[in-house]
Amino acid sequence: MLDTLFNHKSIRKYKNTEVDNNTLNTMLSAGTRASTTGNMQVYSMVVTKDESIRKRLWECHFKQDMVLQAPVHITFCADFNRFNKWCEQRKAVPGYDNYLSFFTAAIDALLVSQNVCLAAQEMGLGICYLGTATYNARRIIDILRLPRGVVPVAAVVVGYPDEEPGLTDRLPLEGVVHYERYDDYSPEDIDRIYADKEALEQTRELLEINQKETLAQIFTDNRYKKQDNVLFSKEFLDVIRKQGFMNNG
Amino acid sequence: MLDTLFNHKSIRKYKNTEVDNNTLNTMLSAGTRASTTGNMQVYSMVVTKDESIRKRLWECHFKQDMVLQAPVHITFCADFNRFNKWCEQRKAVPGYDNYLSFFTAAIDALLVSQNVCLAAQEMGLGICYLGTATYNARRIIDILRLPRGVVPVAAVVVGYPDEEPGLTDRLPLEGVVHYERYDDYSPEDIDRIYADKEALEQTRELLEINQKETLAQIFTDNRYKKQDNVLFSKEFLDVIRKQGFMNNG
Numbered sequence: 040m041l042d043t044l045f046n047h048k049s050i051r052k053y054k055n056t057e058v059d060n061n062t063l064n065t066m067l068s069a070g071t072r073a074s075t076t077g078n079m080q081v082y083s084m085v086v087t088k089d090e091s092i093r094k095r096l097w098e099c100h101f102k103q104d105m106v107l108q109a110p111v112h113i114t115f116c117a118d119f120n121r122f123n124k125w126c127e128q129r130k131a132v133p134g135y136d137n138y139l140s141f142f143t144a145a146i147d148a149l150l151v152s153q154n155v156c157l158a159a160q161e162m163g164l165g166i167c168y169l170g171t172a173t174y175n176a177r178r179i180i181d182i183l184r185l186p187r188g189v190v191p192v193a194a195v196v197v198g199y200p201d202e203e204p205g206l207t208d209r210l211p212l213e214g215v216v217h218y219e220r221y222d223d224y225s226p227e228d229i230d231r232i233y234a235d236k237e238a239l240e241q242t243r244e245l246l247e248i249n250q251k252e253t254l255a256q257i258f259t260d261n262r263y264k265k266q267d268n269v270l271f272s273k274e275f276l277d278v279i280r281k282q283g284f285m286n287n288g
Numbered sequence: 289m290l291d292t293l294f295n296h297k298s299i300r301k302y303k304n305t306e307v308d309n310n311t312l313n314t315m316l317s318a319g320t321r322a323s324t325t326g327n328m329q330v331y332s333m334v335v336t337k338d339e340s341i342r343k344r345l346w347e348c349h350f351k352q353d354m355v356l357q358a359p360v361h362i363t364f365c366a367d368f369n370r371f372n373k374w375c376e377q378r379k380a381v382p383g384y385d386n387y388l389s390f391f392t393a394a395i396d397a398l399l400v401s402q403n404v405c406l407a408a409q410e411m412g413l414g415i416c417y418l419g420t421a422t423y424n425a426r427r428i429i430d431i432l433r434l435p436r437g438v439v440p441v442a443a444v445v446v447g448y449p450d451e452e453p454g455l456t457d458r459l460p461l462e463g464v465v466h467y468e469r470y471d472d473y474s475p476e477d478i479d480r481i482y483a484d485k486e487a488l489e490q491t492r493e494l495l496e497i498n499q500k501e502t503l504a505q506i507f508t509d510n511r512y513k514k515q516d517n518v519l520f521s522k523e524f525l526d527v528i529r530k531q532g533f534m535n536n537g
Contacts, residue, residue: 040289040410044318044403067465069293071458073402076419077511080459085466092468116470121463122507124478129504134514138521142422146398146442150417153322153402154293161289168399170325173391184469193395209320210329214370216316217334219341220433221365229373255380258371262326265383269537272387276536287525288518 043161048206050165053108053198062162063111066197069158075147081140082148083118084155085183086111095182099175100194105167109196114172114179115152117144119284120188135188141284145192152193165200168193174271176278187283208236292410297455299414302357302447311411312360315446318407324396330389331397332367333404334432335360344431348424349443354416358445363421363428364401366393368533369437384437390533394441401442414449417442423520425527436532457485 067084075081087093088111096114097106106112119135126133134140156166172179172194179191214232224232233254236242242254249257259265279285316333324330336342337360345363346355355361368384375382383389405415421428421443428440463481473481482503485491491503498506508514528534 040292041314041318041407043289044407044410045321047321047323049323064461065290068461069290071461071464072294072296072455074296074298074405074417077507078456078458079507079512080464083464083466083470085468085470087468089468121473121478121481124473124475125482126504126508128475128478129502131502131504131508132514133508134517135512137514137517138525139422139517140521142524143419145394146419146422149395149398150402153399154406156323157403157406158290158293161293168323170392170395173388173395182469183466184472186470186472189470206321207327209327212313212317212320215320215329215332215367217332217432219334219336219338220431221332221334221435221438223433223435224370224373226373226377229370229377232370233374253378253380255375255378258326258328259375259380259382263328263384263389265381265386268383268386268388269535272389272536275391276387286518287521 043157046206047160048204049167050200050202051105051167052200052202053105053165054201055108055110056199058111058164058197065162066155066158070151070155073150073154075150076143079122080147081117081119081122081144082151083116083121083189084151085114085116087114092182096179099178099182100169100171105196106169109198111197113155113195113197114183114191115148115193116185116189116191117141117148118189119144120186123188136283136286138284138287141190141279148192152195156195159197163199164197166195166197168195173275176275180278180282190279190282190284208239210236292406295455296409297453298416299449299451300354300416301449301451302354302414303450304357304359305448307360307413307446314411315404315407319400319404322399322403324399325392328371329396330366330368330371330393331400332365332370332438333400334363334365336363341431345428348427348431349418349420354445355418358447360446362404362444362446363432363440364397364442365434365438365440366390366397367438368393369435372437385532385535387528387533387536390439390528397441401444405444408446412448413446415444415446417444422524425524429527429531439528439531439533457488459485
C-alpha cells in the first residue's frame with residue numbers, strides 16, 4: 040500500500056482494454072469504506088462507460104484525448120438527494136439545503152474518490168483526475184441528469200495504462216508542512232521551496248515553448264488565468280445554488 | 289493496500305505512545321504524492337503535537353476526548369498563500385482570490401489528507417477525521433495563525449489505537465453507485481437501500497436512547513440540525529471571504 044501511494048502517477052494514455060465488473064466493483068467498494076461525516080455517505084459515484092455519453096463528458100473536460108480513450112469515467116458527486124428522500128420517507132425534516140451541507144458532502148465524495156483511485160492503481164489500472172469537473176459542473180449535471188441536491192465535485196478516467204510516465208516533481212516536504220502552528224513564508228523560504236522545481240529541465244522547456252520569463256507566469260498567464268477563475272467561480276457558485284445548497288437562513 | 293482500504297475504521301481511543309518522526313514523515317510524504325490540480329500543491333498540513341495548542345483545538349472540535357488523547361493532530365488546509373507569494377516574487381500576477389481557487393485548493397487538501405490517513409493506517413496507526421474543522425474554521429485560523437489565502441478544510445487525529453472497533457455499516461454498493469447516468473431513487477429504492485442500516489441492533493439502541501421513531505429523525509433532530517447547519521454555513525462562507533477567496537469579479 041505504501042508503494043501504491045508513493046508510486047502514484049496520473050496516466051494520460053490508455054489501452055482500449057475493458058475493465059471487468061469484478062475489478063470495477065472492488066474499486067467502488069473500496070470507495071465506500073472511506074470515512075464520511077456521521078457515516079451519512081452523502082455522495083454518489085456515476086460510472087459511465089457508454090461511448091456517446093463519454094463523448095459528451097469529454098467536451099466538458101476540455102476535450103482531453105484520455106477522456107475518450109479510457110473505457111471508464113467516474114463522476115464523484117456531493118449528494119444529499121438520497122439522504123433527503125430517506126428523511127422525508129421517515130417523518131424527518133431534512134435541513135441540508137445549505138452551504139455547510141454541500142461542503143460536507145463534497146468532502147465525503149472526495150475522500151471516496153481517492154480510495155477508488157488507489158484501489159484501481161493497486162489492481163494495475165491507471166487513473167487521472169479531471170480538474171475540469173467543477174468548471175463545467177452545469178453541463179455535467181445536464182448530461183448525467185443529476186437532480187437537485189447533487190453536485191459533481193471530481194471526475195476521474197480509469198483504464199489500463201498505455202504509457203509509463205516517471206514520478207512528477209513535488210515541493211520538498213518542508214514546503215507544505217508546518218509544525219505546531221503555521222509558519223508564514225519569508226522570501227528566502229519561497230526561493231528555497233521552489234528552487235528544485237524551477238531548475239527542472241522540463242521547466243526550461245516550458246519557458247522556451249511559452250516564451251515566458253518565469254514558471255509562475257505560465258500558471259498565471261496561460262494555465263490558470265484570473266479571468267477563467269472568476270468566470271468559473273460565478274458559474275460554480277450558481278450551480279451550488281441551483282442544486283439547492285444556498286439556503287443559508 | 290486493498291486490505292488497508294477495506295479495513296478502515298475510525299479510532300476514537302488512543303494510547304499515549306508518541307509517533308516517531310520517521311513514521312510521521314512517511315505519512316506526510318505519502319500525502320504529497322496525491323494528485324493536485326496542475327501539480328500546484330495548493331495545500332498545507334499543520335502538524336500539532338504541543339499539548340497546550342492541542343487543547344485549544346480540542347475546544348474547536350466539540351471537546352471530543354480523542355482530540356486530547358491522540359498525540360498528533362493534523363489540520364489540512366486549502367492554501368494559496370504560498371503559491372501567491374511565489375507568483376509575486378516571480379513577476380507573475382496571481383488571480384487566485386476567488387471561489388474556484390478556494391475549491392480547487394480544498395480538493396488538493398482533501399486528497400492529500402486521505403493519502404496521509406491511509407499511510408498512517410498501513411503503519412499500524414489509527415486515525416479519525418474531525419468533521420468539525422469547517423464548523424469552527426475561524427477559531428482554528430486564529431489558533432494556528434493561518435494567514436490570508438489559507439482555510440482549514442479537514443482535521444484528523446493520529447496515534448496508536450487503544451481500541452479495536454469492528455467495521456461500521458455501509459449502504460449497499462447499489463445505493464451509492466449509478467451506471468451511465470444518475471438513476472433517481474424511487475420510494476422503494478430508498479426503503480431497500482436503508483433497510484439493513486435500519487435493521488441494525490445499534491439502530492434499535494439509538495432509537496431507544498434518543499426516544500425517536502426513526503433513525504432519520506436522530507440525524508435531523510439531534511446530530512445534524514438545520515439551525516446548526518445554517519449557522520455554520522454563514523460562518524464558513526464568511527471565513528472563505530475573509531481569507532480572501534470571494535473576489536469573484
